[in-house]
Structure formats: structure tokens, C-alpha cells
Amino acid sequence: MRANCWMGVHRVEVRDVPDPKILNDGDAIVRVTSTAICGSDLHLFDGYIPTMEKGDVLGHEFMGEVVEVGKGVTRVEVGDRVVVPFPIACGSCLACHRELYSLCENSNPNAGMAEKAWGSSAAGIFGYSHMAGGYAGGQAEYVRVPFADVGPIVIEDDSLSDEQVLFLSDIFPTGYMGAELCDIQPADTVAVWGAGPVGQFAAASAALLGAGQVVVIDRFPYRLRTAAEHAGAQTLNYEEVDVREALRELTAGRGPDACIDAVGMEAHHGSGPIHAYDKVKQGLRMETERPHALRQAITSCRNGGTVSIMGVYGGMVDKFPLGSLMNRSLTIKTGQCHVQRYMRPLLQRIQSGEIDPTFVITHRMPLSEAAQGYDIFRHKQDDCMKVVLNA
Amino acid sequence: MGSARPGNPTTSEGGAQATTADPRGSDGRRGGGERLAKGLAWFSIGLGVPQVLAPGRMNRLIGVDDSRQNRAVMRAMGVRELAGAPGILDRPRPSGFLFARVAGDALDLALLGAALRAKGSARARVAAAAAAVAGVTVLDVIASAKTSRSADPTTGERAVRAHGAITVNRPPDEVYRFWRDVENLPRFMAHLESVHGQEDLRSHWVARAPAGRTVEWDAEVVEDVPGELIAWRSLDGAEVPNSGTVRLAPAPRGGATEVRVDVEHQPPLGAVGAAAARLFGEDPVQQIKDDLRRFKQVIETGEVVRSDGSPDGTRTQRQLHQRHAQPLA
Numbered sequence: 001m002r003a004n005c006w007m008g009v010h011r012v013e014v015r016d017v018p019d020p021k022i023l024n025d026g027d028a029i030v031r032v033t034s035t036a037i038c039g040s041d042l043h044l045f046d047g048y049i050p051t052m053e054k055g056d057v058l059g060h061e062f063m064g065e066v067v068e069v070g071k072g073v074t075r076v077e078v079g080d081r082v083v084v085p086f087p088i089a090c091g092s093c094l095a096c097h098r099e100l101y102s103l104c105e106n107s108n109p110n111a112g113m114a115e116k117a118w119g120s121s122a123a124g125i126f127g128y129s130h131m132a133g134g135y136a137g138g139q140a141e142y143v144r145v146p147f148a149d150v151g152p153i154v155i156e157d158d159s160l161s162d163e164q165v166l167f168l169s170d171i172f173p174t175g176y177m178g179a180e181l182c183d184i185q186p187a188d189t190v191a192v193w194g195a196g197p198v199g200q201f202a203a204a205s206a207a208l209l210g211a212g213q214v215v216v217i218d219r220f221p222y223r224l225r226t227a228a229e230h231a232g233a234q235t236l237n238y239e240e241v242d243v244r245e246a247l248r249e250l251t252a253g254r255g256p257d258a259c260i261d262a263v264g265m266e267a268h269h270g271s272g273p274i275h276a277y278d279k280v281k282q283g284l285r286m287e288t289e290r291p292h293a294l295r296q297a298i299t300s301c302r303n304g305g306t307v308s309i310m311g312v313y314g315g316m317v318d319k320f321p322l323g324s325l326m327n328r329s330l331t332i333k334t335g336q337c338h339v340q341r342y343m344r345p346l347l348q349r350i351q352s353g354e355i356d357p358t359f360v361i362t363h364r365m366p367l368s369e370a371a372q373g374y375d376i377f378r379h380k381q382d383d384c385m386k387v388v389l390n391a
Numbered sequence: 392m393g394s395a396r397p398g399n400p401t402t403s404e405g406g407a408q409a410t411t412a413d414p415r416g417s418d419g420r421r422g423g424g425e426r427l428a429k430g431l432a433w434f435s436i437g438l439g440v441p442q443v444l445a446p447g448r449m450n451r452l453i454g455v456d457d458s459r460q461n462r463a464v465m466r467a468m469g470v471r472e473l474a475g476a477p478g479i480l481d482r483p484r485p486s487g488f489l490f491a492r493v494a495g496d497a498l499d500l501a502l503l504g505a506a507l508r509a510k511g512s513a514r515a516r517v518a519a520a521a522a523a524v525a526g527v528t529v530l531d532v533i534a535s536a537k538t539s540r541s542a543d544p545t546t547g548e549r550a551v552r553a554h555g556a557i558t559v560n561r562p563p564d565e566v567y568r569f570w571r572d573v574e575n576l577p578r579f580m581a582h583l584e585s586v587h588g589q590e591d592l593r594s595h596w597v598a599r600a601p602a603g604r605t606v607e608w609d610a611e612v613v614e615d616v617p618g619e620l621i622a623w624r625s626l627d628g629a630e631v632p633n634s635g636t637v638r639l640a641p642a643p644r645g646g647a648t649e650v651r652v653d654v655e656h657q658p659p660l661g662a663v664g665a666a667a668a669r670l671f672g673e674d675p676v677q678q679i680k681d682d683l684r685r686f687k688q689v690i691e692t693g694e695v696v697r698s699d700g701s702p703d704g705t706r707t708q709r710q711l712h713q714r715h716a717q718p719l720a
């Protein structure tokens with residue numbers, strides 16, 4: 001089959017690889033119909049997530065048709081149309097029982113690697129490095145899906161297009177969880193750093209969950225426009241205004257009740273010296289993150305407020321405003337999304353017409369053009385927000 | 392790691408610790424650790440010098456803009472890199488300095504893959520690090536763990552002991568029954584080929600040894616408290632005398648079980664001893680951790696969990712030599 005493979009930093013290539021096979025009784029093989037490129041894939045593309053191997057098949061946002069099931073599978077059948085959540089979860093461990101699916105204790109065969117870096121491991125993830133299990137991803141014609149009875153959600157309603165449900169695999173639940181973790185009260189102000197797809201869904205979800213005011217921060221006007229249109233957000237371009245001052249003005253000096261980081265480890269900084277400092281340190285692997293957005297989210301948050309970190313970080317950070325966090329009684333909430341927990345309720349919101357996730361899609365192309373998709377998305381060319389690949 | 396004492400069980404989930412009382416073994420390790428440490432020191436110098444003298448070229452190498460300001464940052468980091476090196480080179484056993492280095496660097500993930508892959512001599516590892524320019528820190532960690540383990544002042548008997556603990560989401564009775572049926576053990580203990588129960592308390596064990604050889608022995612259950620404890624021991628005449636105990640206790644959360652395992656073996660002298668050491672895992676801590684992880688997978692999900700990169704499931708050796716994450720041909 002054809003699959004999009006990581007071939008080194010800034011290099012992906014659609015190549016011939018073997019077809020996937022059933023390895024465990026609980027597996028299904030899915031013929032991928034639609035798959036997407038995520039901001040998380042850019043961290044791999046740019047070489048900031050360790051333990052990638054040349055040839056690894058990428059992709060953790062995908063859906064398609066079940067074409068084969070292992071002998072232990074009972075809840076999905078050949079022919080079912082399924083959306084697959086990006087964290088791989090067994091459904092039987094203590095974490096899964098607590099619905100903390102991205103912390104599944106059994107799905108990462110390489111947990112030992114993650115333990116070295118993080119103390120304990122988290123769940124396996126499709127197409128997301130060997131530290132996250134070494135699973136081939138879904139930017140491919142076919143993909144092996146472990147624990148098929150636990151993760152995939154069957155879409156029975158044929159009137160829903162792929163594009164309407166594809167993002168249940170990651171970014172819609174991720175944005176939603178980012179907002180849910182903020183425990184939003186009516187009239188709360190929620191500020192979201194990053195107007196990428198995750199930030200868009202975080203902002204839209206904050207509005208759905210009753211925030212009084214949603215503020216979205218980025219530097220790309222086209223992305224900020226989308227946030228204004230679809231989440232009714234106020235927008236701040238951090239290259240034009242002092243974000244902290246602007247947020248204080250919007251909240252009459254208090255600061256936002258909740259701040260969501262939807263940027264992650266490759267944040268950009270308007271001010272040269274600080275960006276240079278972090279970029280050199282990150283380049284030399286002396287810190288693994290460029291945490292500009294997170295620093296600003298922490299220092300902007302109101303006293304006693306919540307900072308929800310949805311952007312992905314990998315290792316160690318420098319110049320972290322711990323004093324601000326501690327002395328001002330902030331709460332940090334974070335995690336890889338527990339996608340399985342949100343798929344059904346969010347599918348209902350899509351079916352009821354409360355939200356149409358297709359608004360983030362700007363580019364559609366065949367899988368064979370994945371490399372170009374990565375390039376356009378990475379450079380935010382052509383007003384790119386989200387690339388969907390059709391296999 | 393490496394500060395383990397016998398009879399001091401760890402209580403953390405999935406924790407494990409080992410004791411080695413074999414002075415030869417630790418000497419061998421110290422050699423490697425020290426060479427690695429010295430190599431790292433030279434690497435520090437190797438990295439620091441160009442950072443200080445040619446910051447522009449270093450900037451281009453790592454892909455940042457070569458501005459005046461970036462050069463200043465780069466130069467400052469070079470000074471820091473150089474400052475760490477003499478501490479390592481000065482010392483016969485540079486553990487402390489290495490830990491200082493680790494602390495200063497901030498754990499680097501980026502090289503984890505490369506550091507794990509480069510298995511050969513210390514020099515090869517350092518070369519791999521130099522080639523990557525990045526991620527010296529993980530090497531630092533590896534070197535720290537090795538040198539301090541060899542510095543462990545254990546004397547006396549030569550037994551190798553390891554302890555591990557894990558929490559599984561199954562009731563103690565079920566865990567007990569699973570473990571008591573010794574034929575289940577090879578499903579999660581990677582070095583075992585088969586275990587056959589004979590009469591009530593006896594069993595015959597076959598383990599895989601290097602070079603396609605197998606080692607066999609008979610064992611018996613010496614203690615058996617349903618739902619709480621099973622202890623076994625090889626019978627007289629075993630090439631590698633060994634024993635083990637598994638203790639079970641209800642976990643604080645409903646229905647789950649805390650599993651604590653102690654195993655011990657007496658490596659014989661000479662070449663057989665070396666082979667036996669490998670048979671029982673070069674790193675008994677890693678091995679018991681892996682075994683417990685697989686045990687958890689099997690009892691909770693029914694199978695050892697496989698991925699494309701680790702098609703045989705959890706196994707530290709496999710983690711060092713990953714297949715790429717592409718479907719198996």
C-alpha cells in the first residue's frame with residue numbers, strides 16, 4: 001500500500017510499504033478514506049519529538065471502513081464506517097476505567113522509553129514516535145487499529161460526510177477538553193493562545209460551554225478572522241498589541257478566568273532576543289520547548305484562575321514562571337486528549353447541528369500529495385488552516 | 392536506579408530494583424561507564440569550543456538565524472558547556488559531576504532514540520552524540536546510572552536479586568490463580584520457553600539461552616497461600632539455581648491487586664556464568680519490569696500488546712533495536 005512516511009527532519013514521502021496485518025486478536029484493519037495533518041505532526045516534521053525512525057508511517061487523525069477484524073473483536077464488523085481516536089486504549093486497565101484513555105497502561109509496548117524521559121509512560125499513539133509505541137499511522141491506504149472494540153466509533157448516519165466527523169479523531173475533542181478543563185462559569189472570560197485548528201475548537205467549545213467572552217490570540221489575520229466568525233471571539237494579534245495589557249483592558253484589570261494554550265512547543269515570539277534564546281537552547285537540545293505562549297498564558301491569567309495546556313510539550317522547559325503560578329494560586333490542567341470520552345457526545349452535537357467542524361478545512365488533496373500538504377500547512381501558506389488527505 | 396538494597400521493596404506502580412553482589416560484573420560495568428563519562432567530557436569540550444570560537448557556524452548547523460544576538464547566546468552556552476568538562480575529566484568516578492551536568496542540561500529527549508540505538512562502545516555512543524550535536528543529556532543520564540551502580544558497596548554472596556511491583560486491575564484471587572498455573576508464566580516472562588506443571592508442586596522449566604541453546608531445570612513451589620503469596624525454588628542440580636516470590640495484596644482502589652515480585656539467581660562462575668547472566672537478563676531490573684508489564688497486559692487484555700515498532704511486545708532489547716513503525720512485511 002501507499003503510506004506517508006517520516007524520512008527525516010522536514011522530509012516526508014509517500015512510499016510503498018507492506019499492508020498491515022492483524023497482530024493482536026483485538027485488532028481491526030481499516031481502509032482509510034480520509035485523514036488529516038495535525039499541528040502535532042508538525043512537531044515530528046520539524047524534528048522536535050524524539051525517537052522517530054526513518055520510514056515511520058505518520059498520521060493519527062483518520063477514518064475509514066473496517067475491512068478485517070481479529071478473532072477477539074465483537075463490537076465492530078467488516079463494512080462498518082469508523083472514526084478512530086488518536087490515543088490507543090485497552091479499555092481494561094485502571095486508567096481506561098477512569099476514562100483517562102490517553103493514559104492507558106497497556107497500549108504502549110515501549111513504555112520503558114517513555115519512563116526514562118517522563119518517569120511514567122502514557123498511552124500509545126498512532127504514528128507518533130517509538131516512545132509513543134511505534135505504531136504505524138493512518139496517513140496511509142490501510143491501518144491496523146488495536147483494541148478495535150474500545151476506540152473506534154461507528155458512524156451509522158450516512159448523511160454525515162467524512163469531513164463532518166473526521167475531526168472526532170482528535171482536534172474537536174482536544175479543543176473541547178481544553179475548554180472543559182477550565183470549568184467555565186457563565187460570564188467567564190476565556191483566552192485561547194493559538195488560532196490553529198485546536199485553538200478554533202477550543203474557542204468554539206468555550207462558547208458552547210457558556211463563556212461570557214472568548215478571546216483568541218495569534219498573529220495570522222486569516223486564522224483570527226475564522227475564530228471571530230465561528231466562535232464569536234474577540235481577537236488579538238500579538239504582533240500588534242501587548243497581549244497582557246489588552247487582556248487586562250478587556251477584563252478591567254483582572255485577567256482572563258481561564259487561559260488555554262493551543263500552541264505548544266514550537267511557539268513563536270514577537271520579541272527577537274527571547275525567541276533567539278529559546279530557539280538556540282531548543283536547537284542544542286538544552287530545553288525541548290519554546291514555551292512563549294504558555295509563559296504568557298500563565299502570567300496573564302487572573303489570580304486563582306485556570307491554565308489549560310492543550311499544546312503538546314515533550315521534555316524540559318526553561319524560564320518557567322513558577323512564582324507567578326504558585327503565588328497567584330493558579331490551577332494547571334493538561335493532557336493528551338482522552339478522545340474516547342468525547343466522541344459520542346460530540347457526534348451528537350454535530351448531528352444536532354450545534355457545530356459543523358468542517359469550518360477549519362482549507363485544503364483537500366490526495367494522499368499522494370502529503371508532502372506538499374505538510375509544506376503548505378507548516379508555512380501557513382495560502383491561508384492554510386487544515387489539510388485533509390483522501391486516500 | 393542503582394541504589395537498591397535487598398529487602399527494601401519499592402511500592403511504586405511498575406517499580407523495580409535490583410541488587411548485584413558480583414564484583415566482577417560491576418567492574419565490567421564501571422569500565423564502560425567511565426569511558427563513556429570521559430568521552431562525554433571530551434564531547435563537552437568538542438561542543439563548547441566551536442560554540443565559543445565559531446558560534447556563527449554552530450548557529451547555521453542547528454538551523455537558527457545567524458544574527459549577532461544569536462551568536463552571543465551560542466557563545467554563552469559554549470562557556471557553560473566547557474565549564475562542566477574539567478569536573479568530569481578530573482575524577483576517577485565522576486558520578487557527582489555527571490549529575491550536575493544532567494541537572495544543568497535539562498533532560499534531552501531528542502537524543503533518546505540515537506543514544507539507545509548506539510549500543511556499541513562508549514566511543515561509538517559519543518560519536519553518535521557528536522553526530523547528532525544534540526541531546527548530550529541522555530547520555531549523561533546513562534553514564535550516571537552506570538557509574539553509580541558500580542559504586543554500590545555490596546559484598547558477600549554473589550546472588551543477583553531483583554524486585555518489581557505493579558498494580559493490575561484484577562482481583563487478588565484471579566491474579567493468584569493465573570500465577571499459580573505455572574504454565575502461564577512463559578506468556579509474559581520473555582526468557583522462558585515453557586514451564587510444565589508435573590505433580591502438584593513441581594514443574595519443569597525451559598529457558599532460552601544465547602546462541603539458540605536452552606537451559607532446563609526443575610522447580611517446586613515452596614510456599615503457597617491462596618490469594619496472597621506463591622514462592623518457588625529450583626531443585627538441587629540446576630545449572631543456574633534460582634528462586635522467586637510473588638506477593639499479592641488488594642489495591643486501595645476497588646478490585647485491583649498490588650503485585651510484588653522478588654527473584655534471585657546464583658550465576659555460576661566462568662563462561663557459563665556469563666551466559667547465565669545474559670539468560671537472566673543483563674539488567675535484572677529492566678527484565679522484571681518488562682515481565683510485569685507484559686503480565687499486566689496479558690491478565691488485563693488477554694494478550695501481549697504489539698506494535699509495528701515492537702512486534703514482539705514489551706521487551707527492552709527490542710526497544711533498543713526498534714523496527715520502523717511500518718507494517719510488517
Ligand SMILES: NC(=O)c1ccc[n+]([C@@H]2O[C@H](COP(=O)([O-])OP(=O)(O)OC[C@H]3O[C@@H](n4cnc5c(N)ncnc54)[C@H](O)[C@@H]3O)[C@@H](O)[C@H]2O)c1
Pocket residue numbers: 038039040041042043170171174193194195196197198199217218219220223238262263264265266267268269292293309310311312313335336337385
Ligand atoms: N493535547 C492534545 O491531545 C493535542 C491534540 C492535538 C493537537 N495538540 C497540540 O495543539 C497544538 C496546536 O495544534 P494545531 O493543529 O492547532 O497547530 P497549528 O500549528 O495549526 O496552530 C498553532 C497556532 O499557534 C500560533 N502561535 C504560535 N506562537 C504563538 C504565540 N506565542 N502566541 C499565540 N499564538 C501562537 C500559530 O501562529 C498557529 O496559528 C500543537 O502543539 C499540537 O501538537 C494537542
Ligand SMILES: [Zn+2]
Pocket residue numbers: 038039040041060061086170171
Ligand atoms: Zn492531531
Ligand SMILES: [Zn+2]
Pocket residue numbers: 089090091092093094095096103104105106107
Ligand atoms: Zn487501558
